[in-house]
Amino acid sequence: MQGGHPAAAGFTQEADLRWQDHAACTRHGPDTWYPEHGEVQTTTQKAKRICKYECPVRLACLAYALRTREGHGIWGGMTEKERRNAFRGSVDVSVLAGVS
Numbered sequence: 001m002q003g004g005h006p007a008a009a010g011f012t013q014e015a016d017l018r019w020q021d022h023a024a025c026t027r028h029g030p031d032t033w034y035p036e037h038g039e040v041q042t043t044t045q046k047a048k049r050i051c052k053y054e055c056p057v058r059l060a061c062l063a064y065a066l067r068t069r070e071g072h073g074i075w076g077g078m079t080e081k082e083r084r085n086a087f088r089g090s091v092d093v094s095v096l097a098g099v100s
């Protein structure tokens, strides 16, 4: 998945990615989480709603994306730009993730 990204070093496929078995996004097309030009805003909002209201593993997903510094797509209800901003300290992750 991460191809040996240094930030993902603490994860093992068996132990730490089991949350993916319960991911709501597996019931939808992958394009929703990787929006292309044209319908980015609409598609992004759709993905965020699914993450927030349908997915039982959202926090595990977000934690994984933040820890591995996943650079593409929507993970845990956050876009790549929102995750980058979170690392810069300009965004409260708990607010974006809807857990505060």
Ligand code: SF4
Residues within 6 Å of the ligand: 023, 024, 025, 026, 033, 050, 051, 052, 055, 056, 057, 058, 059, 061, 062, 074, 075, 076, 077
């Ligand atoms: S939070 Fe969103 S991107 Fe993450 S597993 Fe759930 S549906 Fe998929």
